[in-house]
Amino acid sequence: MSTLPSRPSRSENKDHLVFRRANSTDVDAIVALVNSAYRGESSRAGWTTEADILGGQRTDAEEISRLVAEDGSAILLCLRGGETIGSVHVERVDAATAYLGMLVIRPVLQGRGLGRCLMDEAERFVRAEWSVRRMQMQVITLRHELIAYYGRRGYLPTGETKPFPATDPRFGLPGVEGLMFEVLEKPLD
Secondary structure, rough: OOOOOOOOHHHHHHOOEEEEEOOOOHHHHHHHHHHHHHHHHHHHHOOOOOOOOOOOOOOHHHHHHHHHHHHOOOEHHHHEEOEEEEEEEEEOOOOOOOEEEEEOOOOOHHOHHHHHHHHHHHHHHHHHHHHHOOOEEEEEEHHHHHHHHHEEEEEEEEEEEEEEOOOOOHOEOOOOOOOEEEEEEEEEE
């Protein structure tokens, strides 16, 4: 008879997490975390992998440095025991809207409610810092399980789609034809 490893409850997860805004000294760790969660064999340890539809890297130090330094942009870190286990990028779109992207939890820690805690922190941050009333995100249309996950958290399709930037290898090398993004939105009021 096999037993599943015990997993902390959602409240235990949140009680032991620390969130902070990333700075320039965090860039290399963020790049490594994001690429490990989205691409390659390491990403297959979690359920958010894009390895079957995209090859190459997800981001690089140049992009992360820009996102950390730019006004109206922030990368928030999720730490447990002093170790970075997750990150998310938020960006102010306009007076009422923020964008959420690059949400990652270390693949071996996914499925424990940590992503939900990091999303909650991102939503709290954009309301407090920028007084926005809604959050948007883009998800590859083929990622039905991810769209459903975000839907359970209040992010609903807007009906808008955008083409995948197939000519920019920084976002990955498409392994399938016709990749598109679906725009999702959640009211924060």
